[in-house]
Amino acid sequence: MSKQTAVDWLVNVVQSCIAPNYIPKEIIEKAKEMEKQQMIEFAQEVFRNRYNQIHQSLGNIADDIYNETYGGSK
Numbered sequence: 001m002s003k004q005t006a007v008d009w010l011v012n013v014v015q016s017c018i019a020p021n022y023i024p025k026e027i028i029e030k031a032k033e034m035e036k037q038q039m040i041e042f043a044q045e046v047f048r049n050r051y052n053q054i055h056q057s058l059g060n061i062a063d064d065i066y067n068e069t070y071g072g073s074k
Contacts, residue, residue, distance in 0.1 A: 007031045
């Protein structure tokens with residue numbers, strides 16, 4: 001089952017409250033494509049941020065293990 005996007009919701013409201021074909025199909029498709037691109041960019045940004053956090057944490061863990069094993073940074 002697919003979820004309703006904000007664009008889908010708005011189109012349904014406009015079509016049911018104003019007129020069925022009030023918004024041209026080309027505008028609806030463009031809005032859906034823009035929304036899709038925004039979702040992709042958001043997911044990529046979340047992934048990049050999480051990757052950077054994990055990478056930094058692993059570096060800190062490696063430093064801690066080295067310091068515990070070999071007596072610190074000398």
